[in-house]
Amino acid sequence: MSRSAPTWTSGERGLVRLVAELAPSVHNTLPWRIVCADGARTLSLLARGDRALPQHDPHGRDRLISCGAALTNVRLALCALGWVPEIDLLPMPVTPGEVARVVVVERGEPIDEDVVRYLAVSYRRSHRAPFLETPVDDATVRRLAAHGVDGVEIRRLGGRYDAAVLAKLLSHSAAVLRLDTVYQRELNAWTANDEHPVAGAGVAVLPRRDAALPWAGLVRRSTAIPDRVILTDRLARECLLLVETPDDGPLDHLRAGMAVEEMWLTAVGAGLACAVLTQPLQVPEVRAGLVEELSLNGFPQVLCRLGYPIA
Known part of the structure; x- marks a missing residue:
């Protein structure tokens, strides 16, 4: 099967960006930007320097952890759309701010575990309260x-x-x-x-x-x-x-x-x-x-x- 693919539809672009926004991020800053390439189903995830937190996160560690979480959501969204994504972390050649590049390879059915995770994206919340006494086995x-x-x-x-x-x-x-x-x-x-x-x-x-x-x-x-x-x-x-x-x-x-x-x-x-x-x-x-x-x-x-x- 050819690795080439037509360009993104507006619906695909919108879904990928929406699902990425539901990822957890340091101080809820959403310190990333998604750029969908024209002419091919390729996208880049870029870290946003304007969302840096110099006091909390002086080395940018939490910002990249946040970007990684968003990348997982992007992967799950593409799988839910019926695509098989390939992820290249810190890709070459270097583009300023680019921390990951995602290329759609071919059509494919998502595995059950990814379906469960994708369905959980909109329900994920930070829990700031006590738990039940019931232990996690x-x-x-x-x-x-x-x-x-x-x-x-x-x-x-x-x-x-x-x-x-x-x-x-x-x-x-x-x-x-x-x-x-x-x-x-x-x-x-x-x-x-x-x-x-x-x-x-x-x-x-x-x-x-x-x-x-x-x-x-x-x-x-x-x-x-x-x-x-x-x-x-x-x-x-x-x-x-x-x-x-x-x-x-x-x-x-x-x-x-x-x-x-x-x-x-x-x-x-x-x-x-x-x-x-x-x-x-x-x-x-x-x-x-x-x-x-x-x-x-x-x-x-x-x-x-x-x-x-x-x-």
Whole structure:
């Protein structure tokens, strides 16, 4: 079968961009742009420098993780349209800002797992509340970890020791970020005056003053930091997954974002809720502490909380 294909239809362009916008992104900034080529079914995903967060994300790690998540949604949309996409990360020749190039190869039926993930795209939300006490079983966790992205490991954290390490490090990062005036100013600039902001409008309005880690997610000046023993107990009762990569370059960040979105959508399809934490990992001593105290072989990119939501 020929690898050439006619140009995109307006419906295909619109669907791909819409589904990409439903991907999670740092501070809900949507730090990417999709350019569909004329004359062929090829598209480029470009990182947007104008959506950079120099205080939260000085190295652009979270921005590329966000782009990776959007890329997963693009892949699922193309599969749902009946196309077989080929993805080239950090393609050559280099185009400024281009982090991925997607080429439609041929027609094909999506696999069942991709159909489930695609249907979950519009239902995915960040969960900023407690979970039910119902545990997430090991078989489900194995399904979530089977993301199919090369070089990314998703490992379950568990036991009192892991929870105590996380409680110590999360408490430290919260204390640091809560007092960082410049960081708080940037966070406020990307806070929408709405509990449910539209895509690209920033994060939700300030949470309740009694919201506390790990439920609150973002750390603000009003975020209450719980006692470390209480926080350890909370974390020990939750399903916590750590996304880890062998290196810490742009390719690793893109792949981590792709894997996180694959996992998250699989979780939604299984009736689970999820929230991702990257903010604490931007504090260097917290990231280094995770590597040392959890004996990681690579670099932690994302911490995920999963569980069954309270109706």
